[in-house]
Amino acid sequence: MKKIVTSLLIVAFVLAMAGCGGSGGTAATQPAATSPQGSAGTPARDKLIVAIPETPTYVDPHIQATIGTFRVVTQIFDRLVELDADMNLVPTLAESWDIKDATTTVFHLRKGVKFHDGNTMTAEDVKYSLERCIASAGVNYNYLIISEINVIDENTVEIVTSEPCSVLLYRLTLDAASIVSKAAAESTSDFNAAPVGCGPFKFVSWELGGDITLAAFEDYWAGASPIKTLVFKTIPESISRTVALETGEVDIAYDLSATDFATVEANPKLKMATTTSGTVWYVGANVKDPILSKKEVRQAMAHAINKQDFITLTFNGNATDASNTMMSPYLMGYAPDLVTYDYDVEKGKALLAEAGYPNGFSCTLYVQDAQIYKDASVALQEALRQIGITVEIKSMDGATFTSATSKGEHQLFFMSKTSIDPDSMLRAMYSEDSLGASGNRTFYVVPEIDQMLDEALATTDSEHAKDLYKQIQAIVAEDVPLYPLAVEYLNVGMQSDVNGFKLYPGKTHYIYGTHIGE
């Protein structure tokens, strides 16, 4: 018994120290922080180790659209255009582009760009890459609108869409639109084992279940990165990522747990970077359900949720109020507060009574079995209980969750959506085009919204498009088929001598530009 008590005291003491920001605790980590890789002799470190929460499934960008994969492949491949950290379109492999007509865009490629295998990038590679993407079921959903890709000359390529598409350029910034080396991809049956792109880092090795090692590409068109070796290390547990950062095992750790922010910030050897992401978390209602089909019921639920408390409980306060719209603040057409739902339990009860449920009802809430879902589901369960709705939480693995919710087995569900353009966000959430698996899991269909979406996509007048998006937001905020709750913060912790790192709201941060030391 004594032993337990003693060890508890030790643990308590140690925790207390850690909590204080580590006056004593960090002293021990000092040597590690100065030189995690033990390259004590060399003046500047040029090896960067990045801790990521999920292992990539591929290093070929054209197989599957998952964040784990894209966070790595974005370093290996460049796209025609890119978004900078402030979400402005910047030329990358395309030096410039002309909009020929509503459906045709001409890209003028940067000359003399080398692939990692030494070949020069040409219009043929661009055409091949985009067609390869369109042919791949796992990544093509954003590009099916492309009808033709024409090579004009070696350095000019023309993309034709079947309908006007104002957000084409944004979509071409996504990793699924990565430009791969045609020669390399055609010569090997397993491009995934030896990917060749023209990005700032080239593929070196991938131990299955272990580290992925990349090396600086010395002939990178924008100049070689000062980071010569880039290692991605999968550490699924957020607390372990923080510890790895503290012990100096890694230089950068993605997606720290909100509860660790204070500790990391208080540590003089470490620093944090945070930004608002394009990821919006929401609770959705299956409108095909007889009870949830009633607008008043959905509104009543909205009134029952105290978003501030929800953000405190679920995100430890590190998220922004989603302001009743699925659009995140930096997206074009963001129009908050068109319709608002104050936290008002009495009003919620009244609306329920109006809908015919004065004593509430029971329903299911489908969530995945990851921490954030668990915290959120418990908070939602409690919130809805206040107006008399009994929530049964159904927690399941990701695959089951996605499948069940796309079939509409659920009543309520909690989920997130990340997007960098208004069309893909609104279309995925509220359009008939995307019922079920493609994103519309509330099965909410209003023909008017679909029309407006198409119109906004086709128009070249961005003010008109903004206006249309605003109207759509007004309708969906009134109907609340889903209630947006929070816009997640993206965060990264790093050693304080890591400089130049920029967070990218689309979650796939570019390492290029990062350097260690001054």
Place this chain on the structure above:
Amino acid sequence: MNFMTTITTTTIVKRRKKKSQFVMVWERLKQNRLAVAGLVILSVIVLAAIFANLLFDYEAMAVRQNASIRLNPPSSEHWLGTDEVGRDILARIVFGARISLPVAFATILIAAVIGGLLGAIAGYGSRTADNIIMRIMDMFLAIPSTLLAIAIVATLGSSIRNLLIAIAVSNIPPFARIIRSSVITIRNEEFIEAAQAIGANDRRIIFKHILPNAMAPMIVQATMCIAGSVLSIASLSFLGLGIQPPTPEWGSMLSNGRQYIRVAWWVCTFPGIAIMLTILSLNLLGDGLRDALDPKLKN
């Protein structure tokens, strides 16, 4: 030594013949200080679970969330602190015992009954039955039990009932094995031959002779397995396959509290200690029971 054993056993038998088996076991158990300690700890936990409603307001302390008092350290008001949504940890641990213990007992009861029957049939029945049953058990044994439970919960979905089934199924093979081997040992003993000789039928032999004699290893195995079961429930919850919120359950408390361990050590530490104490007490009791039920095994 031989001399010693003969003397002591004969005298003990002589003097205590009048007392029932139960009283004898109890008396031996009482002399084992560790087992008594285990029994006391377990009783405290069980009593707390039974009278949980008198101790705490379930609604107010174990379920209702309160963002203003989240992650409060232990204090006079909340003895073991509050969790990430402002619930009292002590109250949740006490109510958690209401889940962990009954579920663990139930799984073992199911496993013991099914495993016991299978083992008895295998041990007492025909060679074919024995072969079929034991080969199937071998197959189940070749799959690690945690993984079997994970697969079953993943298949059936996570709920108390499915958790129960999953853990029970993965516990069947050891019971079947134990009973089978006891049955085979006992079956070959003379008193069974004697019973057969006087024309007792199989059922009577199984229920009147074999099962009571196989009870001792069964009870010991059951006590140990309850401990294992408490751990399995916690493990599955840790992997996100456990009992669903807001039901307080130790494993999920541990797993939820885990990400706060550095800022709020109490959230994760106390449920861990609750699990440890429960398992410890069950193990102590199991050891004591084994010694008490079968003095020959002692030392």
Place this chain on the structure above:
Amino acid sequence: MYKFILKRLFMLIPVLLGVSFIVFTIMSLTPGDPVQLYLGDNYSQEAHDQISEELGLNDPFLIRYAKYVFNALQGDLGNTYSTKRPVTTEIFARFPATVRLAGAALFFAIAVGMPLGIVSAVKQYSLTDNASMLVALLGVSMPNFWLGIMLILLLAANLGIFPASGDAGFKSLVLPAITLSANSLATITRMTRSSMLEIIRQDYIRTARAKGLRESVVVFRHALRNAMIPIITSAGLQFGFALGGAVLVETVFSWPGIGRLLVDAIKLKDTPLVLGLVLVMAVSFTVINLIIDILYAFFDPRVKAQYK
């Protein structure tokens, strides 16, 4: 002896068939859609149908199983849904890490547990005995993921002695191995003690003492070898569990082993991977049992005689 080994290996076949059938059944009953896993978060219905057909998911259950067995007999366990690499590649990329972890844990458990158990038995009721039995009891009672978290906190986060995660050399092996060995160490200590206590009271130990042998010779030469069988059995079982059941420790320490791979595969409903992993585990489990049986013969001539 060889015949015995061959016979035992032969007996593996029905076990593997049975195990694969059980797992195949469980996996096909599991709700959830492997195609979703195959295609990622966003895809169209046509893509879904096409992949479904490609993967043969539309065939009846028994046909799928028969196809699987047929291919497996030719050494082809198929490709995983999630990475599309051959299942064998995926498994054997991670199996060494698991073996390393399980081996280190077993080594630690034996190196510490056996001496503790022997001392406890020889000096029964002494302070050492009581202390090591208490440690052993705590060892079996502690949830090992909890122990792992505490160790990370103490030795990695606050003292920075060992890395908290990953598999990068000896140092990173220490914490997970200790965590994983806690249970086996406790079990082996208890098993060694009780087995030694039983043996030490045997007549032939008295014979050995009556010969005038030193107590150390009596304990190590005469008692320990006889006590080995239960010790080996429990050590082997622990190793088997560690090979397959180190899921929690692998999760806590981000160890790239097959336990974690299997849990992920189950959650993702990656049937070929789950099947492959379970088969590998079943084979290792059986092989370990076989090794245990062979070791029995090494320690006990009576057992050896039975194998002829």
Place this chain on the structure above:
Amino acid sequence: MENLLEIKNLTVEYHTQGEIVHAVNGLSLNLRQGESLGLVGETGAGKTTTALSILQLVADPPGKIMGGEIFFDGVDLLKTKKSLLRSVRGNKISMIFQDPMTSLNPVYSVGFQIAEVIQLHENCSKEEARRKAEEMLEMVGIPKERYEEYPHQFSGGMKQRVVIAMSVACSPQIILADEPTTALDVTIQAQVLELMNDLKEKLHTSLLLITHDLGVVAQVCDRVAIMYSGEIVEQGTIPEVFDHPAHPYTIGLFGSIPTLSMESTKLTPIEGQMPDPTELPAGCNFSPRCPYARAECHSKKPGVTRIPGEATHELRCFALGWEQPDETLMEVIKRGR
């Protein structure tokens, strides 16, 4: 003749579950060079404990030697150093245990187990020890080719031969044989006894033979000591004790075995059971069962007295000293067997 082994006032207790079992109570016994002494008594009389005490093999816990002295070659074994004791064990005093089935280590070859003791005490090489061990096997009638075989390949009688070979391997001065034939069947018993007799003659070894079989004693021993409840109640040469048993217990013991010359057709077993060793009677330990017991017997412990007119015949009984002797008893003693 010198006393080779002299046990004085040996007291051994077993402490279990809060009870104290009085196994040996102030026992004294001598053994001379080359002599064979039979130690006879019922199961539980403390014979084995006595023998184990000589080599301090009583399992501790629960056994404890509470007092007394055991002189061997002038040295008190109970007070000597462990290392000296070890050099006596198996070398100068060796022991044959009751159950040959369990007294050999199952995991070592029989040859090794014999060679082990030789190598230990004779400071010789492995090869020499092996050669000698093979000789010993041959001596007890086992072909040396079976050196590498394991105990499970031997029958009970053969195992006991191995045990005997082991015990005589270092030419000990004393062999303590604890019911060496009890576990064997009758024909094997005779062979083993004969073997022991031969070896004893050949090696001039003293023998302490523990048995409950008076016939065996008569066949092998020079003297006999009768043990009851942890005490020697009567001892003397074979003719002294066998022809004129004087202790009521001994008389009873002879009454309970059939003899060829017996006229009566009925055996007369001794009534009752041995006293509970945890609660010994206040007086003579045999008094509760003794048909001749008087008040004195129930309250006082009798001392040891020499029977007048006999050289070594001693007994622990009040009866011979009574002023008014018990007629029946006197009659029985006088008649003899």
